[in-house]
Amino acid sequence: MYAKMMSASVLGIEGRLIEVEVNISSGLPQVNVVGLPDSAVRESIDRVRAAIQNGGMKFPLDRVTINLAPADLRKEGSAFDLAIAAGILCASGQVDPERLADTLFIGEMSLSGSIRSVPGVLPMTELARRSGIRRIVVPRSAVAEASLLPGIEVVGISSLSEWINGESEEEPEGAPAGFGRKRLRRLKRAVEESGDDVDLADVVGQEQGKRALLVAASGMHNLVFVGPPGTGKTMLCRRLPTILPPLNDEEALAVTKIFSVCGKLGGERTGLIRSRPFRSPHHTISAAGLIGGGSIPKPGEVTLAHHGVLFLDELPEFSRACLETLRQPLEDREVTIGRARAVCRFPAGFMLAASMNPCLCGGEPSGKPCACSPAAIARYRSRISGPLADRLDLQVELSRQPLQGLSSGGSLSSAQAREIVAGAAARQRARYARHGFQWNSQLQGSHLRKYAKLSSDAETLLQQVYDRLGLSFRAHDRILRISRTIADLADREPIRAEDVAEAISYRCLDRGVLL
Numbered sequence: 001m002y003a004k005m006m007s008a009s010v011l012g013i014e015g016r017l018i019e020v021e022v023n024i025s026s027g028l029p030q031v032n033v034v035g036l037p038d039s040a041v042r043e044s045i046d047r048v049r050a051a052i053q054n055g056g057m058k059f060p061l062d063r064v065t066i067n068l069a070p071a072d073l074r075k076e077g078s079a080f081d082l083a084i085a086a087g088i089l090c091a092s093g094q095v096d097p098e099r100l101a102d103t104l105f106i107g108e109m110s111l112s113g114s115i116r117s118v119p120g121v122l123p124m125t126e127l128a129r130r131s132g133i134r135r136i137v138v139p140r141s142a143v144a145e146a147s148l149l150p151g152i153e154v155v156g157i158s159s160l161s162e163w164i165n166g167e168s169e170e171e172p173e174g175a176p177a178g179f180g181r182k183r184l185r186r187l188k189r190a191v192e193e194s195g196d197d198v199d200l201a202d203v204v205g206q207e208q209g210k211r212a213l214l215v216a217a218s219g220m221h222n223l224v225f226v227g228p229p230g231t232g233k234t235m236l237c238r239r240l241p242t243i244l245p246p247l248n249d250e251e252a253l254a255v256t257k258i259f260s261v262c263g264k265l266g267g268e269r270t271g272l273i274r275s276r277p278f279r280s281p282h283h284t285i286s287a288a289g290l291i292g293g294g295s296i297p298k299p300g301e302v303t304l305a306h307h308g309v310l311f312l313d314e315l316p317e318f319s320r321a322c323l324e325t326l327r328q329p330l331e332d333r334e335v336t337i338g339r340a341r342a343v344c345r346f347p348a349g350f351m352l353a354a355s356m357n358p359c360l361c362g363g364e365p366s367g368k369p370c371a372c373s374p375a376a377i378a379r380y381r382s383r384i385s386g387p388l389a390d391r392l393d394l395q396v397e398l399s400r401q402p403l404q405g406l407s408s409g410g411s412l413s414s415a416q417a418r419e420i421v422a423g424a425a426a427r428q429r430a431r432y433a434r435h436g437f438q439w440n441s442q443l444q445g446s447h448l449r450k451y452a453k454l455s456s457d458a459e460t461l462l463q464q465v466y467d468r469l470g471l472s473f474r475a476h477d478r479i480l481r482i483s484r485t486i487a488d489l490a491d492r493e494p495i496r497a498e499d500v501a502e503a504i505s506y507r508c509l510d511r512g513v514l515l
Contacts, residue, residue, distance in 0.1 A: 003090035003097055006104045007083035008127055010120035012344035013261045015127030019069040022087035027063035035068030038076040047109045048085045055113035055161040060092045076296050079118040082107035104128045104136045113160040117142040122260035125149050200239045201413040205401040206232050210412055212396040212506055217243050218424035219440035219485030222352040227398030228362040233355035237311050240353055241278040242414035245422050251307045258303055277308030283317040291325045297337040297344040302329050305350035315354040316383040323388055330391045393478045394506040424488040440485045452480040457497040465504050479503045
């Protein structure tokens with residue numbers, strides 16, 4: 001007796017269809033799972049056997065062969081449990097296969113027969129909809145996540161016996177199948193994320209830092225603040241998400257899928273993630289934790305920060321190996337991780353925000369004599385390589401603020417800054433609508449020459465600075481991109497000399513101010 005069920009797995013951040021084939025033949029009672037299963041998949045047999053028996057059904061005392069196709073793709077995790085159980089029940093004649101036609105099964109089974117949720121339900125649901133599957137069966141706790149995408153019937157179940165016997169909670173009108181009235185009420189009370197209770201107006205002084213933050217947010221440029229301790233570097237960076245525009249539909253779906261794959265998507269969510277991610281890993285993070293990796297590659301912090309901000313506080317305290325791995329994703333906006341059986345590509349279109357001190361003790365601008373030797377200062381600053389510093393668009397030096405006016409409060413609120421940023425972002429979207437990107441930081445090659453045209457005096461100024469400071473071509477192009485954003489903030493098309501001059505002022509590492 002033979003039965004075939006449909007399930008899914010996640011490779012990278014995209015879903016992959018998996019056919020779960022079950023064949024029952026006469027012979028000694030044993031169960032074999034083939035198709036490159038990992039230990040979690042092999043252990044599913046014990047979970048499925050106990051769940052079927054505790055659900056009041058019979059596990060066949062015959063030779064059972066389970067094939068997970070395609071056979072050349074390594075299978076991991078517990079998402080196939082429900083599909084395996086359905087296949088065994090159909091192949092043994094306990095469930096009518098016609099009832100389960102055109103259905104995708106996702107879920108982990110407990111020994112009691114209850115169904116537990118698994119990571120990656122959203123990309124698997126998107127795959128099912130794209131493949132023309134009309135129904136998906138998921139754990140009841142994952143119905144909210146699966147229902148984020150319209151156009152597919154979502155059936156939520158809490159146990160195997162409930163599903164087989166057709167028992168379920170009373171359904172409210174308009175709710176997805178298997179949703180349950182109590183859960184719908186809880187979801188209606190759920191509040192979308194509103195961000196941290198911080199505001200740019202909390203920052204007193206540091207007008208140059210605020211201006212740099214505005215420029216960085218308007219063009220999604222990478223940013224580093226350099227200055228002694230207590231000057232507001234971290235405070236400014238942590239307010240960056242409050243001035244960024246919300247995610248559009250395409251970006252929101254991509255971010256929500258990433259959080260779903262990583263198991264960081266709350267079960268009570270009623271909509272896609274709309275606020276831009278803000279990730280702030282500790283400086284002891286490994287290269288694999290930052291970029292992603294593993295025998296079966298998983299996303300890292302750079303992918304979790306996709307379409308958002310990756311904040312590295314005290315940048316030189318991160319290991320040199322970690323920092324150097326950022327060079328490729330900062331340029332390509334994606335991470336490629338190759339393994340023997342698969343190559344995974346993770347999106348990494350993030351904005352890097354960082355802070356650092358001039359030296360280990362903070363430097364003389366902190367009000368105290370510098371206690372670091374020249375060799376110690378050189379070692380500290382050498383942790384940031386030249387190629388990495390080149391990729392930091394805005395390099396802004398912050399100085400110690402005077403005490404006068406400290407209680408007056410900031411002059412620019414997050415709401416006001418967000419409105420300014422939204423205007424500049426709208427101009428960029430309109431300009432690049434035909435090219436498939438939307439930020440000045442993404443300008444390259446012919447697009448950069450076309451849209452970042454300089455006036456004659458601006459071109460002369462940039463040429464003089466390029467020769468005097470010995471800039472690289474990469475630094476030259478980044479100054480052009482920043483100048484384009486500054487001009488967009490002023491709502492003017494030609495880039496003037498004052499725009500270029502301001503962009504150059506944000507390159508303190510290139511100017512050698514700290515070296």
